[in-house]
Amino acid sequence: MTDNSIINGVPWFDDRGAPVNAHGGCIVEEAGRYYLFGEYKTDDENTFIGFSCYSSPDLVHWTFERIVLPRQDDGLLGPGRIGERVKVMRCPSTGKYMMYMHCDDLGYADPHIGMAVSDGIAGEYQFQGALHYRGEPIRRWDMGTFQDRDGTGYLLVHDGDIYRLSADYATADHLVASGLAPGGESPAMLEKEGRYYLLFSNKTSWERNDNYYLSAPSVDGPWTHRGLIAPEGALTHNSQCTFVLSLRRDGETVHMYMGDRWSFPHQASAATYVWLPLHIESDAITLPRFLPSWSPESAAETDLQGAELEIGFSSRERGAFVEVPFSGNQVAVHGSADQSSGYALVEIFDAAGDDRVHELLVDFYSLQAEHGLRYVSPRLPTSEYRLRITVTGEAPVWKDKAGNRFGAVDHRVTVDRLVVPQSR
Known part of the structure; x- marks a missing residue:
């Protein structure tokens, strides 16, 4: 992909x-x-x-x-x-x-x-x-x-x-x-x-x-x-x-x-x-x-295709999570971002056990509300996996040199679907 x-x-x-x-x-x-x-x-x-x-x-x-x-x-x-x-x-x-x-x-x-x-x-x-x-x-x-x-x-x-x-x-x-x-x-x-x-x-x-x-x-x-x-x-x-x-x-x-x-x-x-x-x-x-x-070769838009899995998860509760199994070597997460959104912890586990093969904090905040890709995993060995997305309860917040506050007003995480490309 x-x-x-x-x-x-x-x-x-x-x-x-x-x-x-x-x-x-x-x-x-x-x-x-x-x-x-x-x-x-x-x-x-x-x-x-x-x-x-x-x-x-x-x-x-x-x-x-x-x-x-x-x-x-x-x-x-x-x-x-x-x-x-x-x-x-x-x-x-x-x-x-x-x-x-x-x-x-x-x-x-x-x-x-x-x-x-x-x-x-x-x-x-x-x-x-x-x-x-x-x-x-x-x-x-x-x-x-x-x-x-x-x-x-x-x-x-x-x-x-x-x-x-x-x-x-x-x-x-x-x-x-x-x-x-x-x-x-x-x-x-x-x-x-x-x-x-x-x-x-x-x-x-x-x-x-x-x-x-x-x-x-x-x-x-x-x-x-x-x-x-x-x-x-x-x-x-x-x-x-x-x-x-x-x-x-x-x-x-x-x-x-x-x-x-x-x-x-x-x-x-x-x-x-x-x-x-x-x-x-x-x-x-x-x-x-x-x-x-x-594509940086043609300067033309490309299409990220794959099998789609509907999720429909939205929560601001710290520690709340959604877990979805998938088969392949890569996964992409689609979700919404706005001023009320914060960080999610994205983890990938080997489905055969509890071995975590990848984890990353992902930012769902955006001043201008939008929907789209929030995360695309690195390439993994083709196998069976579990993807877990957890609300961390934290959001990007900062102040400028004059002390003005910027960033999110809440820490909600909203995910609607996964895309799993065909393994290569």
Whole structure:
């Protein structure tokens, strides 16, 4: 069922069977392989433990490479610090791989743009400290990067500042634009046929919102506000933009939007991804509808088929569960998500005994009510199994820097059916 498709809004699993843990990140393509870099999150607190790297031949099957930049002994990425929005580019003039990130303290009161370097794409990166502009560290936070066709590198910063990087990518040498998007964060950029597009989300902490974009005939501008990326109220299909990857397909370029579905506090287990092909037509970019699954080779929607088992379970009682037997090597769970929903514990047991072969926390919360896939299991040996879904009584809840509360108002779990694909 998942062999050739990107499946959105559900946990993905790597070659070890662990959730792909690379949030707020980017992808670098090299020698026919894709390298995904991201924040390696914990399931209990928002502190930096490292940036991860995964690789894939097809954007579907991911191999864990390593923690490419671990927590440092001290300094900007030392204990009790935050590391976010990691981005990597290969510098054409030096051949080195340059990594940039937001470094901060736990109160978000000591922001810096940090920098690290490596000779190999998946090698351990050496932290260099703060990125400088005119001899001073860049004291900003939410950030992204963009590499133009001619190899020029750019640092994108919240509120709409754009810095051009030096030829060796080691410093910022020119402030190209400033204040393009007051209140905007998580910037990302793409170029198509000589026109540039700059994406932002609004500042709602880890909550999703309607992301928007600007366009210009060059990075230098002039930049024009163009409106929302996705239909109003869709909250960018319940995601926050982080990067745009350009894919060559049959002589054409497909621009893939990469977004995060955050899930505080259980980011490592329950935060997921939304990757979608961008539609670019008549100088406008859109994500017109959500694709539950699609092929990164054809950019066409795919259909997740299999035997369907009706469940009809809905409860907010802590410890309440539903258990369903199935035969095969994979199972998918469909359910509802809204503001009153919380976390479920999904477990798979060997039907012949009580051996648990897989377990994961799954987030059923959504500010905008929706119905669809909530979980797709990793591949298992073909056998007889029992799937158990349990209400944990916990829900994603957090506060932003100003103390405003976000997240769920209850912890209900609602599941209506399973899909069991034919074993392969």
